[in-house]
Each structure stands twice: as C-alpha cells, then as structure tokens.
Amino acid sequence: MRTSMFRLIRNGSASRSRDIGRGYSSGAVPERKVAVLGAAGGIGQPLALLMKLNPLVSRLALYDIAGTPGVAADVSHINTRSEVAGYMGEEQLGQALEGSDVVIIPAGVPRKPGMTRDDLFNINAGIVKSLCTAIAKYCPHALVNMISNPVNSTVPIAAEVFKKAGTYDEKKLFGVTTLDVVRAKTFYAGKAKVPVGEVNVPVVGGHAGITILPLFSQATPKANLPDEDINALTKRTQDGGTEVVEAKAGKGSATLSMAYAGALFADACLKGLNGVPDVVECSFVQSNITELPFFASKVKLGKNGVEEVLGLGSLSDFEKRGLENLLPKLKASIEKGIKFANQI
Ligand SMILES: NC(=O)C1=CN([C@@H]2O[C@H](COP(=O)(O)OP(=O)(O)OC[C@H]3O[C@@H](n4cnc5c(N)ncnc54)[C@H](O)[C@@H]3O)[C@@H](O)[C@H]2O)C=CC1
Numbered sequence: 194m195r196t197s198m199f200r201l202i203r204n205g206s207a208s209r210s211r212d213i214g215r216g217y218s219s220g221a222v223p224e225r226k227v228a229v230l231g232a233a234g235g236i237g238q239p240l241a242l243l244m245k246l247n248p249l250v251s252r253l254a255l256y257d258i259a260g261t262p263g264v265a266a267d268v269s270h271i272n273t274r275s276e277v278a279g280y281m282g283e284e285q286l287g288q289a290l291e292g293s294d295v296v297i298i299p300a301g302v303p304r305k306p307g308m309t310r311d312d313l314f315n316i317n318a319g320i321v322k323s324l325c326t327a328i329a330k331y332c333p334h335a336l337v338n339m340i341s342n343p344v345n346s347t348v349p350i351a352a353e354v355f356k357k358a359g360t361y362d363e364k365k366l367f368g369v370t371t372l373d374v375v376r377a378k379t380f381y382a383g384k385a386k387v388p389v390g391e392v393n394v395p396v397v398g399g400h401a402g403i404t405i406l407p408l409f410s411q412a413t414p415k416a417n418l419p420d421e422d423i424n425a426l427t428k429r430t431q432d433g434g435t436e437v438v439e440a441k442a443g444k445g446s447a448t449l450s451m452a453y454a455g456a457l458f459a460d461a462c463l464k465g466l467n468g469v470p471d472v473v474e475c476s477f478v479q480s481n482i483t484e485l486p487f488f489a490s491k492v493k494l495g496k497n498g499v500e501e502v503l504g505l506g507s508l509s510d511f512e513k514r515g516l517e518n519l520l521p522k523l524k525a526s527i528e529k530g531i532k533f534a535n536q537i
Pocket residue numbers: 230231232233234235236237256257258259299300301302303304313317320324339340341342343344369370371372373400445446447448451
C-alpha cells in the first residue's frame with residue numbers, strides 16, 4: 194500500500210483551499226505523484242504544463258530520453274502545488290517512476306501525412322514494451338494512461354508485459370481515447386448549434402479510423418440531426434487525427450488538443466483514486482462487453498482504477514453496423530500487439 198495515500202495535505206489560504214478541495218468533503222487532498230514519459234515531446238510539454246496546473250498533483254516527474262531538464266526547469270517555476278523533477282535517460286527512469294500513482298505515456302513517434310497509426314507500430318511497440326517493463330518493476334500499482342499509438346495495439350502490449358512480470362491488474366490499464374470524445378463533442382456542438390460545454394457524446398470501440406465509433410444517437414443535448422449530418426459527424430470524428438496530421442503537413446499530429454484530452458483523463462483517474470464519486474470517462478480497457486478482450490466504452494473510475502466497465506446502451510442501426518464493421522479490424526490490432534509482446 195502506498196504511504197502517499199495516507200499523507201494528507203491541508204491547505205493554507207482560503208482560495209487555495211477552495212481550489213484544491215473542490216469535490217472533496219474533508220477539504221484535504223491526498224498526495225499524488227504523476228509521471229509523464231515522453232515529457233519533452235509535442236504532447237509531453239503542454240501535458241506537463243497542464244498537470245502542473247492540476248491541484249490534485251503533489252509531485253510531477255517528467256521523463257524523456259532527451260530534453261527534460263529544460264522542460265522541468267521551465268515548468269517548475271509555475272507557482273502551483275506540485276514539485277517538479279526532470280529525469281533523462283534510461284538510468285533515471287526508475288527514479289522517475291518510483292512512487293507514481295498515475296503514469297501517462299505519450300512517448301513515441303507521431304504520424305506524417307499518408308501514414309496510418311499502425312505504421313507507427315514498429316517503432317512505438319518497442320518503446321512501450323520497454324517503458325512498461327520499467328513500470329512493472331518500479332511502480333506496479335500505478336494507473337497507466339497509454340497515449341502512444343497505435344493505442345489499439347499498445348494497450349494489449351502493456352497488458353502482456355505486465356502479465357509476464359506478474360503485475361497485471363486490468364483495472365489499472367487505460368488506452369487514452371479522450372481526444373475522440375473531445376472532438377465528437379466539439380463537432381456535434383457546431384452542427385447541432387448547442388453550447389459545447391453542455392455536450393456529452395460517448396465514443397466507443399478503439400482509436401484508429403473506423404474503430405472509433407461515436408454514439409451520436411446518445412448525444413445530449415438532443416438535436417435530432419438528419420442522417421446525413423450524423424454520417425458526416427461520424428466520419429469527421431473518425432478522421433479527426435488525420436485532419437490534424439494533414440494540416441500540420443509533416444510536423445506531427447495532434448499535440449495541444451491531445452495534451453488537453455490527456456490532462457482531462459488523468460484528472461479523472463486522480464479523482465477516482467481520491468474517492469470522488471461518479472467519475473465516468475470513455476477509455477480503451479480490458480472489457481467483456483463485446484467478444485474482444487479490449488474495447489473502449491464508458492468506464493466508471495474509482496479508488497482502484499476501473500470500478501465498472503459500462504455497457505454500450507442502445508445503438509441506432511447505423512451504429513450497430515459501425516460496431517459490426519469495426520470488430521474484425523480492432524481484433525487484428527489487438528492480436529498484433531499481443532503477438533509482438535510475446536516474441537522472445
Ligand atoms: N491517443 C491519442 O489520442 C493520441 C496519441 N498520439 C500519439 O502520441 C505519441 C507522441 O506524439 P508526439 O508527442 O506528437 O510526438 P513527439 O515526437 O513530439 O514526442 C515524443 C517524445 O517521446 C520521446 N521518446 C521516444 N522514445 C522514448 C522512450 N523510450 N522513453 C521516453 N520518451 C521517449 C521523444 O524523445 C519525444 O520527446 C505518438 O505515438 C502519437 O501518435 C498523438 C495524438 C493523439
């Protein structure tokens with residue numbers, strides 16, 4: 194059991210107490226260490242900034258193979274709660290991970306125009322495998338937020354690495370699909386002309402092309418959009434990543450919106466760990482709501498990570514067809530990850 198769970202901080206000033214204490218009955222917030230692996234990258238840097246702004250974080254460890262001293266020095270000057278430390282190179286990875294409650298992984302190469310997420314497999318699979326081997330050794334109880342693509346394969350890789358190390362806990366491994374939800378909400382609000390801050394849209398399946406299945410039939414506020422709008426919104430959500438890759442024209446993929454989405458998801462994990470009730474986010478997790486071993490759906494987060502994998506709810510005929518079509522593709526990506534992790 195981690196001692197950090199029991200070392201509570203009490204807040205000095207009234208305004209600080211209001212900020213940190215939001216959603217906490219006692220006004221006392223546990224200490225939490227968050228590690229970001231790949232912290233000097235396009236996602237890692239703004240994500241480090243956003244995690245530094247999160248009052249639920251007491252220690253922030255920024256790890257990368259290069260560039261972390263500068264990022265850590267920069268972020269550490271911000272006058273918020275967490276203490277920041279930078280770690281660079283494999284020999285410092287253990288220190289970065291030790292005592293972590295949440296590990297966020299945006300390490301790995303991004304797409305260029307013309308590539309699919311699966312084209313990143315050959316490089317990113319090895320990176321994820323080695324980082325997860327270290328997680329199993331240094332912080333086996335941490336919640337792992339996997340951002341590195343292809344998520345449909347990197348999450349199964351992580352699971353296999355943890356199984357081999359004897360540390361796998363299916364409640365603690367998450368593929369971050371929050372950006373799909375963020376996009377679906379934005380695009381829906383635009384089309385339905387409803388306030389974006391009020392919109393909710395579950396996105397299920399996986400995180401690549403047609404495996405991304407937004408459930409606009411369940412979107413709120415309700416808007417009764419015509420089928421052609423739903424088709425267009427679905428396609429735009431599925432191709433959201435490619436839209437950014439093309440606009441960046443060779444300079445990478447989504448970083449700022451991804452950092453926002455990653456920070457939202459990590460915040461939800463921290464709230465769950467801290468016992469805040471009714472924290473629900475979509476995530477790609479071990480699941481039995483379809484025949485596949487991993488699937489993204491709404492997940493209730495609690496003190497041990499996944500508290501409950503929620504069902505799909507009722508689907509429109511269009512969504513039912515989307516689900517049928519995505520299953521074989523997602524299955525192949527999951528199997529590819531499992532096979533890779535089990536190669537000697
Ligand atoms: N899940 C999602 O929704 C999204 C996932 N992504 C994925 O996130 C990943 C990162 O994207 P960017 O930050 O744009 O790439 P980037 O190239 O800007 O940054 C990646 C960072 O990872 C670091 N890195 C490489 N090997 C490492 C290792 N062994 N240990 C620690 N750090 C290592 C690099 O030094 C670099 O700083 C990509 O795989 C991308 O496809 C991107 C957007 C959305």
